Amino acid sequence: xxxxxxxxxxxxxxxxxxxxxxxxxxxxxxxxxxxxxxxxxxxxxxxxxxxxxxxxxxxxxxxxxxxxxxxxxxxxxxxxxxxxxxxxxxxxxxxxxxxxxxxxxxxxxxxxxxxxxxxxxxxxxxxxxxxxxxxxxxxxxxxxxxxxxxxxxxxxxxxxxxxxxxxxxxxxxxxxxxxxxxxxxxxxxxxxxxxxxxxxxxxxxxxxxxxxxxxxxxxxxxxxxxxxxxxxxxxxxxxxxxxxxxxxxxxxxxxxxxxxxxxxxxxxxxxxxxxxxxxxxxxxxxxxxxxxxxxxxxxxxxxxxxxxxxxxxxxxxxxxxxxxxxxxxxxxxxxx
Amino acid sequence: xxxxxxxxxxxxxxxxxxxxxxxxxxxxxxxxxxxxxxxxxxxxxxxxxxxxxxxxxxxxxxxxxxxxxxxxxxxxxxxxxxxxxxxxxxxxxxxxxxxxxxxxxxxxxxxxxxxxxxxxxxxxxxxxxxxxxxxxxxxxxxxxxxxxxxxxxxxxxxxxxxxxxxxxxxxxxxxxxxxxxxxxxxxxxxxxxxxxxxxxxxxxxxxxxxxxxxxxxxxxxxxxxxxxxxxxxxxxxxxxxxxxxxxxxxxxxxxxxxxxxxxxxxxxxxxxxxxxxxxxxxxxxxxxxxxxxxxxxxxxxxxxxxxxxxxxxxxxxxxxxxxxxxxxxxxxxxxx
DNA sequence: CTGAAAGCGCTTACAG
DNA sequence: CTGAAAGCGCTTACAG
Numbered sequence: 001x002x003x004x005x006x007x008x009x010x011x012x013x014x015x016x017x018x019x020x021x022x023x024x025x026x027x028x029x030x031x032x033x034x035x036x037x038x039x040x041x042x043x044x045x046x047x048x049x050x051x052x053x054x055x056x057x058x059x060x061x062x063x064x065x066x067x068x069x070x071x072x073x074x075x076x077x078x079x080x081x082x083x084x085x086x087x088x089x090x091x092x093x094x095x096x097x098x099x100x101x102x103x104x105x106x107x108x109x110x111x112x113x114x115x116x117x118x119x120x121x122x123x124x125x126x127x128x129x130x131x132x133x134x135x136x137x138x139x140x141x142x143x144x145x146x147x148x149x150x151x152x153x154x155x156x157x158x159x160x161x162x163x164x165x166x167x168x169x170x171x172x173x174x175x176x177x178x179x180x181x182x183x184x185x186x187x188x189x190x191x192x193x194x195x196x197x198x199x200x201x202x203x204x205x206x207x208x209x210x211x212x213x214x215x216x217x218x219x220x221x222x223x224x225x226x227x228x229x230x231x232x233x234x235x236x237x238x239x240x241x242x243x244x245x246x247x248x249x250x251x252x253x254x255x256x257x258x259x260x261x262x263x264x265x266x267x268x269x270x271x272x273x274x275x276x277x278x279x280x281x282x283x284x285x286x287x288x289x290x291x292x293x294x295x296x297x298x299x300x301x302x303x304x305x306x307x308x309x310x311x312x313x314x315x316x317x318x319x320x321x322x323x324x325x326x327x328x329x330x331x332x333x334x335x336x
Numbered sequence: 337x338x339x340x341x342x343x344x345x346x347x348x349x350x351x352x353x354x355x356x357x358x359x360x361x362x363x364x365x366x367x368x369x370x371x372x373x374x375x376x377x378x379x380x381x382x383x384x385x386x387x388x389x390x391x392x393x394x395x396x397x398x399x400x401x402x403x404x405x406x407x408x409x410x411x412x413x414x415x416x417x418x419x420x421x422x423x424x425x426x427x428x429x430x431x432x433x434x435x436x437x438x439x440x441x442x443x444x445x446x447x448x449x450x451x452x453x454x455x456x457x458x459x460x461x462x463x464x465x466x467x468x469x470x471x472x473x474x475x476x477x478x479x480x481x482x483x484x485x486x487x488x489x490x491x492x493x494x495x496x497x498x499x500x501x502x503x504x505x506x507x508x509x510x511x512x513x514x515x516x517x518x519x520x521x522x523x524x525x526x527x528x529x530x531x532x533x534x535x536x537x538x539x540x541x542x543x544x545x546x547x548x549x550x551x552x553x554x555x556x557x558x559x560x561x562x563x564x565x566x567x568x569x570x571x572x573x574x575x576x577x578x579x580x581x582x583x584x585x586x587x588x589x590x591x592x593x594x595x596x597x598x599x600x601x602x603x604x605x606x607x608x609x610x611x612x613x614x615x616x617x618x619x620x621x622x623x624x625x626x627x628x629x630x631x632x633x634x635x636x637x638x639x640x641x642x643x644x645x646x647x648x649x650x651x652x653x654x655x656x657x658x659x660x661x662x663x664x665x666x667x668x669x670x671x672x
Numbered sequence: 673c674t675g676a677a678a679g680c681g682c683t684t685a686c687a688g
Numbered sequence: 689c690t691g692a693a694a695g696c697g698c699t700t701a702c703a704g
Binding site: 006007008018019022023026028052053055056057058059060061 | 680682683
Binding site for chain 2: 004049051052053054055056058059062064066069073074075077080081083084087088091096097098099100101104113114117118119120142219220221224249250252253256257275276278279280281283
């Protein structure tokens with residue numbers, strides 16, 4: 001564990017000033033240096049295996065190279081996917097991701113302040129649309145911030161997918177198959193609400209009566225129980241549009257557990273595609289939004305925000321939402 | 337975006353020296369202070385909404401408050417679970433998690449050096465047992481490091497679960513159900529190898545001939561294809577022990593796609609439990625290791641390591657591995 | 673019980 | 689083309 005070299009030692013070895021070495025390392029565009037000197041410095045760096053000290057650099061330059069990424073549940077595959085693409089995008093831009101617990105941040109204003117006012121990170125990516133207690137973000141503006149998955153919020157840059165559009169597509173798919181009794185299985189938060197609106201508009205445009213929301217939640221377990229009892233209590237829907245894939249897995253299990261068949265008795269269409277959707281039996285039909293890319297786009301928006309702050313909502317639609325038809329959707333049973 | 341207060345301003349407002357304020361904030365045990373003075377300082381902090389500057393503190397104290405967590409795939413629910421419990425444990429100890437890409441680190445020694453020699457983090461948690469190219473870790477010892485999921489490695493602290501034991505339990509379960517033709521569906525890396533050894537010993541103790549490994553890999557898609565063709569080509573195993581839940585999902589789909597029934601024709605037992613295992617149809621029988629806790633334990637070991645470095649392997653077994661019996665395992669078909 | 677001073681390791685105007 | 693100097697915002701021996 002030899003102590004690693006400092007900048008000044010490199011300078012001494014190369015016979016130049018520390019400032020010069022610093023400018024060389026940071027590609028200072030105003031730097032004009034003799035080729036011979038440059039080589040002396042470069043080989044001194046090489047020789048001493050010099051690596052800049054991150055904290056010193058952060059203090060002096062007021063940049064940490066860190067982006068905070070605040071999530072409610074990393075274990076939801078939907079978000080795990082975002083984490084991965086965000087990490088890749090951040091790394092490509094020379095940043096690292098600091099993982100944060102959104103619930104914790106929302107609950108403890110001081111934790112939040114230590115992060116933002118303490119300049120722990122250069123920017124903040126925060127998940128919204130979940131339980132929507134974003135009130136404690138008032139102080140967030142001390143640092144560039146992007147809210148993802150959230151409704152537009154005054155004073156903030158937000159980015160989300162076209163939730164309503166995806167739900168409309170999913171609902172239309174069932175309508176086209178001949179279903180007339182279609183229910184929406186929803187959860188808490190604004191992103192579920194937006195999807196519900198999309199369901200409503202598809203029903204309206206087809207002149208069908210909407211069903212009351214089945215409150216399944218974001219997790220598979222509760223969604224399963226609710227669905228099972230819905231089916232056992234003779235719920236009349238032959239088609240279910242489910243708010244997210246994780247819940248859809250539970251809905252899938254719940255329908256089957258109730259003794260009804262998928263898709264012969266009940267069709268299921270989920271919003272969002274995930275790695276496991278094709279491997280359920282029967283496989284899940286989904287409306288696939290560009291979820292993976294959302295992580296990347298959120299990072300890119302944040303980097304932009306760090307250069308020049310703006311407000312306003314971005315709805316990300318590339319590539320556009322498409323239906324992935326698998327085995328969980330089919331025409332309704334005869335006579336339904 | 338008002339500039340936030342500095343320590344010196346707090347000191348000035350309270351009429352004391354900056355050093356005093358610093359010692360107060362950091363709970364310096366040698367500090368004896370008059371109650372009245374303490375209150376003056378406290379209210380000055382309150383008044384100015386003072387929050388210490390993280391980078392300055394990091395530079396001066398040579399501690400970043402950051403732990404690096406290097407993974408191959410965050411999207412694997414097995415690891416997402418670890419990330420969550422590691423984040424919680426880190427936060428409880430006052431640390432934050434910096435998410436790192438293990439493949440990237442293994443491939444780029446300079447990225448790795450910038451992290452360790454550049455003192456970007458106070459410690460490093462690295463996933464092993466995956467593809468096992470840990471050669472580039474030679475330089476890792478410039479910083480406290482814990483390898484998780486890896487075989488014991490000279491000069492390193494490692495922690496893992498009792499992989500062999502879990503595989504033995506899973507295999508025995510099938511043997512007790514009456515299966516005699518049992519195959520192991522495996523993947524690359526040492527953690528799969530350890531599980532395979534556990535399978536072998538259970539087969540040996542029952543006097544059964546082991547089958548050749550079915551190379552399914554860590555992902556559901558490939559595992560599914562391999563399993564489907566295994567079944568279609570009349571593979572004789574009536575029981576499958578699968579290396580991990582993600583692969584098991586694929587195996588489950590593959591068996592069903594081949595036209596065989598789970599569990600009437602083929603029983604499936606997976607190593608590791610996950611949130612989706614109970615919701616497959618039929619639900620997955622598993623050997624559940626304390627995976628969630630592994631994240632916490634790895635963090636705790638790392639914190640220990642930061643206090644006083646040691647080497648050696650820790651095998652974490654609390655709570656001990658237990659079989660969770662669900663619907664995917666049953667006695668073999670008659671005459672098998 | 674409290675203060676003055678040095679210094680962590682860099683970066684960045686400012687000179688020349 | 690290169691150097692000397694100040695300073696980012698703290699913490700920590702050392703005095704008294």
